[in-house]
Amino acid sequence: MPHTHVESAALEQRQQLAETMLREAGVMPVLTVVSVAQGLDTVRALVAGGLRTIELVLRTPAALDALAAIKDAFPDCKVGAGTVLEPAQVDAVEELGADFIVTPGVSPHLLDALVQSSLPVVPGAATPSELLALQERGIRVAKLFPVAALGGIPLLRAVAGPLPKMKLCANGGVDEASAAAYLAEPNVLCVGGSWMVPQGWIAAGDWDRVEASARKAAAIASNR
């Protein structure tokens, strides 16, 4: 729980920022890169296709350097650090200039660090109890992950009843074909996924394909 009114007001302000950022994004590519150069090339293609809000996941040794380089080269992009699993990473990505933080789930220590971070945070949850635990700490913007495996749209509708304040980023198994239907749900701020940036295209340097897929995703987002 935030300790004071000042802390809870600051957290709510960061939640509003997260809400606005995700709603404006609509579709957020979840990007894994093995080098800084790969990160820069991929983001160039995403931006060319019209996507400017990106979750860069900390699943590779190059991720932190790539995050800093992308923020430097594309100052207009909103770059979130994803797959943040440990409290130390919360501080690290803040220092590197991340715009927001996304996690696949939370542990008690990670949630403490997220609540205290100065960045907008989007913690992960998979069940009503997990969403409720976030709400109890003042979090009302969360990542529902892995949404397709958990039940997809029927799950989103089911949690909307008892948890009307929670606004969600729906990730995990979302693709070009299903993105629009997820975005039509009132409790969905945005969808995230790797379908615009599959490892094969990135490894092959197939930037035209990334750009074309990003363009389609941007159209889905703007038609919501």
Ligand code: 3PG
């Ligand atoms: C995430 O962390 O959001 C997922 O890795 C994205 O899921 P996807 O690869 O099924 O799109």
